[in-house]
Amino acid sequence: MLFYCNGVTMSLDQTVGQIFSWTLQLTSQKDYQELTYCFLGILAEIPWIDNAVAYEIYNHDRKKPGESSVFHERLFRRFPVDITRNDQDDNNNLANLLDQNADLNFSAPFETGLYSWVIFSIKGGSGPDRAIFLEGKFGLDGLDLLNNLRSAYRNLVILHDAKERDALTKLPNRQSLEARLLQVCELYRNYQAIDIKKEQSSWLAILDIDHFKRINDNFGHLYGDEVLLTFSQLMGKCFRYNDFLFRYGGEEFVVILNLINQDHAIAAFNRFREKVAKHIFPTVGQVTVSIGLMHLDSISMPTTQLDHADKALYHAKETGRNKVILYEDMHVIGHDKKRSDIELF
Numbered sequence: 001m002l003f004y005c006n007g008v009t010m011s012l013d014q015t016v017g018q019i020f021s022w023t024l025q026l027t028s029q030k031d032y033q034e035l036t037y038c039f040l041g042i043l044a045e046i047p048w049i050d051n052a053v054a055y056e057i058y059n060h061d062r063k064k065p066g067e068s069s070v071f072h073e074r075l076f077r078r079f080p081v082d083i084t085r086n087d088q089d090d091n092n093n094l095a096n097l098l099d100q101n102a103d104l105n106f107s108a109p110f111e112t113g114l115y116s117w118v119i120f121s122i123k124g125g126s127g128p129d130r131a132i133f134l135e136g137k138f139g140l141d142g143l144d145l146l147n148n149l150r151s152a153y154r155n156l157v158i159l160h161d162a163k164e165r166d167a168l169t170k171l172p173n174r175q176s177l178e179a180r181l182l183q184v185c186e187l188y189r190n191y192q193a194i195d196i197k198k199e200q201s202s203w204l205a206i207l208d209i210d211h212f213k214r215i216n217d218n219f220g221h222l223y224g225d226e227v228l229l230t231f232s233q234l235m236g237k238c239f240r241y242n243d244f245l246f247r248y249g250g251e252e253f254v255v256i257l258n259l260i261n262q263d264h265a266i267a268a269f270n271r272f273r274e275k276v277a278k279h280i281f282p283t284v285g286q287v288t289v290s291i292g293l294m295h296l297d298s299i300s301m302p303t304t305q306l307d308h309a310d311k312a313l314y315h316a317k318e319t320g321r322n323k324v325i326l327y328e329d330m331h332v333i334g335h336d337k338k339r340s341d342i343e344l345f
């Protein structure tokens, strides 16, 4: 039996065999990043697709400078994340084209009945919604084929989200952190354009809620969990969408702050620290956070970088909590202590 797909005649066996082989390829990928690279690679092999780009979608409430009212904005982060890229054009273009309530958006058809672009929405995982933007020439039969592929990809995204994200806060978990750290360092190695002399650098911070054990002991684990959830939401509001947030474990979180100089990085973490201290957590009341941060160089291993941020955090705890300490400053004041006697989670 023959199947006519976007001007290409294929046997039905060939089509079924091809989908089976693609699905097998998708299933064998080890994480969300690899899965999405593989999916884009498969789409690039399809003759009537000229261009395929994947996006993560973030919904943000933001205040305009000098105004008190909050407005809602939708931001599209292109895959793979490239912190040196300005996604503004993509953001404007997609915001106009995408109706997020529809699984499938497409252009007005040409006279031939073919469409020039299609956007598939991927929803339902514990991570952000995603969109796959395709340009080319699409007929209805081609869309059917793509819809089958979309379903396979969507199910796998949901499975990877469940594995790579924390169930309570939905933030990427510790497992995803190392891969992301390697990626950011790689970027600084490859892009000569970035001023690695700390003018436009990335910063790794470990954020640890102070005396969290007392919260659990005094109010119970359910309230402890609510504090963790609210804390993660405050992080989402305070940091920019091109920064990377993680739940590192227990009451510890990690932030990678991108493209920012040292003074602004310290100011951003202090702003967050103050925001937490001012927030009234239901029943629990006031909560504070200690933060240790380090400059992300492009040569150290992730374990070393985490160790340095951890030492700065330990110093913040040791010297009174509710403060931000920069690892690089500790050398100046002669504090590079081993942190062997403290359990963080």
Ligand SMILES: Nc1nc2c(ncn2[C@@H]2O[C@H](COP(=O)(O)OP(=O)(O)OP(=O)(O)O)[C@@H](O)[C@H]2O)c(=O)[nH]1
Pocket: 208, 209, 210, 211, 212, 213, 214, 216, 220, 221, 222, 223, 224, 225, 228, 249, 250, 251, 317, 321, 343, 344, 345
């Ligand atoms: N509710 C809740 N508690 C957790 C979770 N993960 C870890 N914890 C608790 O977090 C507490 C962390 O306590 P400690 O490591 O002693 O630290 P701390 O009390 O925050 O003290 P400092 O970090 O020194 O300010 C422990 O009691 C853990 O049981 C979680 O997912 N939910």
